[in-house]
Structure formats: C-alpha cells, structure tokens
Amino acid sequence: MKPSTRKRLSRGVLYAIFVLAVVAVVLVADGEAIRTNFLDLDVAAETFPGLITIAAKNTVVYTVIAFAGGLLLGLVLALMKLSPVGPYRWAATAYIELFRGLPALLVIFGFAFAVPIAFEWRPPGGSTGAGLIGLIIVSAAYIAETIRAGIEAVPKGQVEAARSLGMRPSWTMVSVVLPQAFRIVTPPLTNELVIIIKDTSLLFIAGMALGDRELTTFARDAVSSQANATPLVMAALMYLVITLPLTQLVAKLERHNKRGR
Template identity: 65%
Template sequence: MRRTTQRRIRQGVLYLVFAAAVVVVAVSADWERLKTNFLQVDVARDQLPEMITIAAKNTVLFTIIAFSGGLVLGVLLALMKLSTVLPYRWLAVAYIELFRGLPALLTIFAMAYVLPIAFQVHVPGGTVGAGLLALILVAGAYMAESIRAGIQGVPKGQAEAARSLGMPAGRTMVSIVLPQAFRIVIPPLTNEFVLLIKDTSLLFIAGSTLDTKEITTFARDGVINSNNSTPLLMAAMLYLLITIPLTRLVAVLERRLGRSR
C-alpha cells in the first residue's frame, strides 16, 4: 500500500473519530439546562448594544494602547540587549526575565495598588491606566525577545554593506536592519496582539467604571445582575469574532513569509 494511501486512510479514521466524539457530546448534553443557563434571549437582549459599543470597543482600544506601548518598549529593550555596553545588556536581560516570569495579573495588581502605596505614584488614567501600564510592561518584555530574534535574523552582510558605504551604525540599524527585522517578526507580533486581547480581561482586578469596562468585566457584571450565564457565552462569542480573523491573518502572513524565503 502506498504511503499516500496510508496517510489518507489515517486521516479518514481521525475524521471519523472526531465526528463520533462530536455526536457523543451532542447526544449526551442536557440541552434544556444549557438553554436555561446560557441561551436566554431576554438576558442577551439586555446586554446589547452596550456589550459591543462599550465593552468590545474598550477591549480593542485597550489592546491597541498596550500593543503600541509594548512595541516601543520592546524595540528599546531589544537594542539594549544587543548593545555592546554591558550594563545595558544586564538591565535588559533583568527586565525581560522579570516581566516574563511574573504573571500579568500580579503585574497589574502591583501597578494599580502597590505602586501608589509604596511610592505615592499615581498613573494617569487611574486604575485602568495603571492596568494598561502593566500590560505595556509585560508585552514589552515578550516583544523584545521577538524583535531581538528578528534583528539577529537579518543577514550580517546587510549591515556590513551599509557601514562600508559610510553609513553610521545608528542609521544602519534604523534604515536597514529594523525594517527587515520587522518583516520577519510580523507573525509573532500579531500573535502577541491576539494574546493582549485576551489579557485585557485581567484588568478587572484594577477596577473599572461603567465607561471603562472591557468584555469580561461587562459579562461578569451581567451574570451578577441577571443571575444567568448567558452574558458569558456572549463574551466568548465576541472574543472569537475578534481573535479568529487575527489568527487567520497570522497564518496567511507566515505562509507568505515562507514563500518569500
């Protein structure tokens, strides 16, 4: 039997097993209880349109702010880690290891509550601003490693050719190396954006007002007010509507990058 035939048979068996598992789950589920607890139309109606116009909008806005700040910080940290100045490298390594090692939830708590108590420092934007600062600090640490890998992935001959033409090292990095590095790291940076969308759900620990609630906080309050879990299902659907197109975009970018290489 040919290998292609064997592979098709294995794939067919896997599809059948998956379909059988879906049927078993569908048959064994208590749909009446699911409908009562998660599919109440009147509860869903009460959550709209604010869940979209306020919660979803805030989630996207918070993600963009955290991603933009993290990107700037990540570039700075990546350059520091690749610097020939030893203290810069030590500082960058210590920062990256610290904020990659700490859970984002603890970082948000520290920025929102520990920082004001210990140093009398109040971040602009109140507790939400402090939470966003924490997401920026965490995102910057993760992005720094991706950007560093991208910079090191650029052929050294590019920088050497630029320097041979008399271009200063700083200009070479900005004009030659970084544009090519960003082209390499677009997929991992897009993945980081998707992760930040979900990490905004941790901002609940910092507190929020009606106008600053993101999807998870809005859904949690909806569950408390309605004594029903339908808002949680709506929140899950909103997250999927936002993240699935982005994950597909990552796949397309990776394929294009692979072909270009």
C-alpha cells in the first residue's frame, strides 16, 4: 500500500470515529430535557436585555480597568526586575512570585475584606473597586513577566547602537527597546486580556450591587430567580462573542510575526 493511500485511509478512519462520537452523544442526550432546562426561549427573552446593557457592559468595563492597571503596574515591575539596583530587583521578584503563586480568587477576597479591615481603608468603588484592585494586582504579576521577556528579546546590538549615538540609558529604553518589546509581546498580552475577561467572573466574591454585576454573577442570579439554567448558556455565548475575536486576533498577530521573522 502506497504511503499516500495509507495516509488517506488513516484520515478517513479518524473522521469516521469523530462522526460516530458525535452521533453517539446526540443519541444518548435527552433533547427535550436540554431544551427545557438550558434553551428555554421564554427565559432567554426575559434575561436578554439586562445581559447586554448591564452584565456584558460591566464585564467589558472591568476588563479594561483591570488590563490597563495591570499593564501599567506590570511595566513598572518589569523595569524594576531588570534594574541594576538590587533592592528593586528583589522587590519586583518577590511581588511577581507571590502573586503568580496565589489564586486570583484569594487575592480578590483579601483586598475586598482583609485589607480594608487591617488598614481601616475604604477602597474607591466600594467592594467592586476592591475586587478590581485585587484583579489588577494579580494580572500585573503575569504581565510583568511577559514584558520582561519581550525586553530581553530585543537584540542587544540595537541597544549598543543607540548608546553609541549618545543616547542616555533611560531614553534608549523608552525610544528603542520598549516599542520593539511591545511588538514582540502583543500576542501574549492579548492572551492575558482574554484571561482577564474570564477572571472578572471572580469579582462576585467581593459582593456586588445589582447594577454592578458582570456576566457570571448576572447569569447566576437569573438562574436562581428563573429556576432554569438558560441564563448560564446565554452568558457563555456572550463570553464567546467577546473573546473569540480576540483569540482570532492573537492567531493573526502570531502569523504576522512569523512572516516578519
């Protein structure tokens, strides 16, 4: 048997296995129960307006705040970790390792309840603001490592060339290194943005007013009031509407970077 024929047969077998698996799932599943409990159009109609105007809007707003704050703090941490000054490096390393090692849910809970009690501090934005601060703190630790890797990936020759022209180290970093580093790390930073979108669902632990609910909390409350899981399915679809374009953007950027190399 020719190798090309064997390859076609193997591919045909894999397709057949996939089709059989899909058919088996369809036959085993209880279609009526799924429709009643997860795809109830009446429940969807009652949930839909608020899902967009409140939940999806808040999810996007929280994501923008957490990503912007994490990016700014992460840049500072990355520069500190690359600093020739020892205490700066040690402080940045300790921060990054600590908050990368702790669950985001635990950090959000700490900033929402433990920190205000310990320091008699009222966070801006109330409990939701405290939860966002926790999310910023965690995301900054991951973003810092991403930016640090991007800075170190910039060819050393470009730094040497800039300094040979009389540029100060600080201006070399701002005008030469950072622009190239951000081009390198744009795909992983976009991935981090997608992760933050999903991590906004953890803000429920801080407690939220009705108008502050994000997608997961909104859907969970709707499930309790409607005694039906359709709102969860709708929230899942809304997450996909938000995240799929970003994941496609990541793939496009990675292809562009490969062609550039």
